[in-house]
Amino acid sequence: xxxxxxxxxxxxxxxxxxxxxxxxxxxxxxxxxxxxxxxxxxxxxxxxxxxxxxxxxxxxxxxxxxxxxxxxxxxxxxxxxxxxxxxxxxxxxxxxxxxxxxxxxxxxxxxxxxxxxxxxxxxxxxxxxxxxxxxxxxxxxxxxxxxxxxxxxxxxxxxxxxxxxxxxxxxxxxxxxxxxxxxxxxxxxxxxxxxxxxxxxxxxxxxxxxxxxxxxxxxxxxxxxxxxxxxxxxxxxxxxxxxxxxxxxxxxxxxxxxxxxxxxxxxxxxxxxxxxxxxxxxxxxxxxxxxxxxxxxxxxxxxxxxxxxxxxxxxxxxxxxxxxxxxxxxxxxxxxxxxxxxxxxxxxxxxxxxxxxxxxxxxxxxxxxxxxxxxxxxxxxxxxxxxxxxxxxxxxxxxxxxxxxx
Amino acid sequence: xxxxxxxxxxxxxxxxxxxxxxxxxxxxxxxxxxxxxxxxxxxxxxxxxxxxxxxxxxxxxxxxxxxxxxxxxxxxxxxxxxxxxxxxxxxxxxxxxxxxxxxxxxxxxxxxxxxxxxxxxxxxxxxxxxxxxxxxxxxxxxxxxxxxxxxxxxxxxxxxxxxxxxxxxxxxxxxxxxxxxxxxxxxxxxxxxxxxxxxxxxxxxxxxxxxxxxxxxxxxxxxxxxxxxxxxxxxxxxxxxxxxxxxxxxxxxxxxxxxxxxxxxxxxxxxxxxxxxxxxxxxxxxxxxxxxxxxxxxxxxxxxxxxxxxxxxxxxxxxxxxxxxxxxxxxxxxxxxxxxxxxxxxxxxxxxxxxxxxxxxxxxxxxxxxxxxxxxxxxxxxxxxxxxxxxxxxxxxxxxxxxxxx
Ligand SMILES: NC(=O)NCCC(=O)O
Ligand SMILES: NC(=O)NCCC(=O)O
Numbered sequence: 001x002x003x004x005x006x007x008x009x010x011x012x013x014x015x016x017x018x019x020x021x022x023x024x025x026x027x028x029x030x031x032x033x034x035x036x037x038x039x040x041x042x043x044x045x046x047x048x049x050x051x052x053x054x055x056x057x058x059x060x061x062x063x064x065x066x067x068x069x070x071x072x073x074x075x076x077x078x079x080x081x082x083x084x085x086x087x088x089x090x091x092x093x094x095x096x097x098x099x100x101x102x103x104x105x106x107x108x109x110x111x112x113x114x115x116x117x118x119x120x121x122x123x124x125x126x127x128x129x130x131x132x133x134x135x136x137x138x139x140x141x142x143x144x145x146x147x148x149x150x151x152x153x154x155x156x157x158x159x160x161x162x163x164x165x166x167x168x169x170x171x172x173x174x175x176x177x178x179x180x181x182x183x184x185x186x187x188x189x190x191x192x193x194x195x196x197x198x199x200x201x202x203x204x205x206x207x208x209x210x211x212x213x214x215x216x217x218x219x220x221x222x223x224x225x226x227x228x229x230x231x232x233x234x235x236x237x238x239x240x241x242x243x244x245x246x247x248x249x250x251x252x253x254x255x256x257x258x259x260x261x262x263x264x265x266x267x268x269x270x271x272x273x274x275x276x277x278x279x280x281x282x283x284x285x286x287x288x289x290x291x292x293x294x295x296x297x298x299x300x301x302x303x304x305x306x307x308x309x310x311x312x313x314x315x316x317x318x319x320x321x322x323x324x325x326x327x328x329x330x331x332x333x334x335x336x337x338x339x340x341x342x343x344x345x346x347x348x349x350x351x352x353x354x355x356x357x358x359x360x361x362x363x364x365x366x367x368x369x370x371x372x373x374x375x376x377x378x379x380x381x382x383x384x385x386x387x388x389x390x391x392x393x394x395x396x397x398x399x400x401x402x403x404x405x406x
Numbered sequence: 407x408x409x410x411x412x413x414x415x416x417x418x419x420x421x422x423x424x425x426x427x428x429x430x431x432x433x434x435x436x437x438x439x440x441x442x443x444x445x446x447x448x449x450x451x452x453x454x455x456x457x458x459x460x461x462x463x464x465x466x467x468x469x470x471x472x473x474x475x476x477x478x479x480x481x482x483x484x485x486x487x488x489x490x491x492x493x494x495x496x497x498x499x500x501x502x503x504x505x506x507x508x509x510x511x512x513x514x515x516x517x518x519x520x521x522x523x524x525x526x527x528x529x530x531x532x533x534x535x536x537x538x539x540x541x542x543x544x545x546x547x548x549x550x551x552x553x554x555x556x557x558x559x560x561x562x563x564x565x566x567x568x569x570x571x572x573x574x575x576x577x578x579x580x581x582x583x584x585x586x587x588x589x590x591x592x593x594x595x596x597x598x599x600x601x602x603x604x605x606x607x608x609x610x611x612x613x614x615x616x617x618x619x620x621x622x623x624x625x626x627x628x629x630x631x632x633x634x635x636x637x638x639x640x641x642x643x644x645x646x647x648x649x650x651x652x653x654x655x656x657x658x659x660x661x662x663x664x665x666x667x668x669x670x671x672x673x674x675x676x677x678x679x680x681x682x683x684x685x686x687x688x689x690x691x692x693x694x695x696x697x698x699x700x701x702x703x704x705x706x707x708x709x710x711x712x713x714x715x716x717x718x719x720x721x722x723x724x725x726x727x728x729x730x731x732x733x734x735x736x737x738x739x740x741x742x743x744x745x746x747x748x749x750x751x752x753x754x755x756x757x758x759x760x761x762x763x764x765x766x767x768x769x770x771x772x773x774x775x776x777x778x779x780x781x782x783x784x785x786x787x788x789x790x791x792x793x794x795x796x797x798x799x800x801x802x803x804x805x806x807x808x809x810x811x812x
Binding site: 084085127189192207209211223224225226230233239243246254259260261262264265267268269271272275282352353375376378379 | 489490491531532533536538594595596597598613615617625626627628629630631632633634635636639641642644645646648649652655656659660662663664665666667668669670671673674675676677678679680686688690756757758759781782783784785
């Protein structure tokens, strides 16, 4: 068993870096606050005798050697960066659970056959520098390294400059072929485990995602003298597209998701008919054909709505990830770990993107979910219990021991 | 006759202050750019020998004395502030036509019985500080002075501080009882004159307005793991309210108008379900009962929509103006001026609010409309011809001469 208090104390210590008044965390990728989080993590790992590798996109790998010099590594990890109004558990729970596994093995003087490695991936959230899961995406070859270095934040700072500014552009080469198994513990960020009173989600995979930027252009005109029937109101189109996206998601249940998260009106004056609306579309599904069908349905709906309202439009894909099915052996290791520990568990599909979904394309991978309060995440009030955190870490320990061999 | 080129040159000179790349103007109320516009107007008026008065809300009155010390004043005017993406003619055409009348009288050495006065009202647009027509509203007692001073812009700056910052909080008292007649030339800001190939709109009154601020509150949550049926998406409510407002306006034709001009989403992240939406509602009608009925229908729709989507809401009235019927004698003076000048003219109702609608409550008032290209206003591409500008100014001259007596 891992040490519940030790893990909890490390989580609370890490949560001090970027702590917000409402109990959350603002520790965005590659900021100086996140640098402090990285430094603290490395300090803790060195104290456990780990060697540290940092690759060219700033991913940190902390390694505890095994007895067999030829054995592949058994890895755990997640991310240390947060949303601007993020919580204490999203990401840190996974990284620090991996560290707790190493601490437990050291404490009990257990030597595994395989090396045990903990990874903190760079910029999982993608809120400062889109896209999300940048570090694991570059690692697994899904995202192009040079293109990612050139991505900029809202102030025009590049990933490249931000990496240099915090001195985390490494020169170590870490290859996916070194990995025997990768496990990522994470809070569910959704309501299912809590609703079903379950402690452990055995994550069998994750929804595919399609993201679009949409610009609708009509004609801005005065709200008073412009008769209703002579308008080309871009917001009337945006309202219908919002509803269409939701209806299409409802038409693709149980797995379909559709969300408009951003919408800005131009000129944005209370007595001017909006001449232009920019909005984002986020679509997700578990089946590739269904995700494709959602994308086509939305594209057709946008076309039809714009024609009816006399609007022009531009629909640009900004992300397109296939659904990920995790490795059967890794998923089984998680399920058996939960069973051995007598923890209630169900199979679950992740609605959110995670580093494990990119790692899973190039190495065996799986995830362990624990409940979070009211299913709320990406919010300062995000919360999880010490009991669930400890349970998730214990499942990780069992799954890693299973994979690493004694 | 007034001098067409002199008027046109002044209009183009004023349009340089806050000029935008697309040929429009961004000179919002009580900004430093608008201060420059005020300074330029005062400089031009002083050059014509006018005395300047500035009242406590920053309205500027430029006065040319008449022969009769007991005569009431004949006033013309409009406003110098613009929308964020406004045009060159909205407001300035009225103010500078008034100035052109004074220049013409000076040029021909004509002394009128009444004083002739040109006024530039503060914050007609209301886009930076709602409500619109603030200066004329305070002047005519429709809007409460202290409450208006406390109104804030999006950055939290008050009208009071903004007035001080540009040094336009005056101490002169100007009373509505001084006014014999008030005339306001303005572009139509709608398509009717152009559609009917008419030069002059004889404005018999203006639509009443009801404005609301609406905040819808649901629950922000992660766009991926949150199932569709467990969401409280504030934007889904906002989309329906937008459609309901439009439908209600269509149900109240021919005079009904309904517009959502502003909408902001919180937190505004592409993979977060919007937890809160703030939006504005603008409703208009010519009949007081119909405007009342529109307000009630929207209030009921908001209630029903929020209940269905599990949202809380706050609906706050920000403006509520009754329809205005202009003074018969003033309207006749405009109509006769157009007839004498052999200009095509029709009676018309203003869809936009204008300072004349507030002044008209406390003094005899009327308006003169000229066509604007494609009926478009509150847009950088707003346009009017020099011929129509000159025609409107000539009608103003005739109406003012008629009212002021030789
Ligand atoms: N886990 C997580 O919040 N990932 C961000 C990417 C997403 O929107 O799924
Ligand atoms: N004329 C004009 O643009 N007034 C602004 C107030 C309104 O929205 O009617």
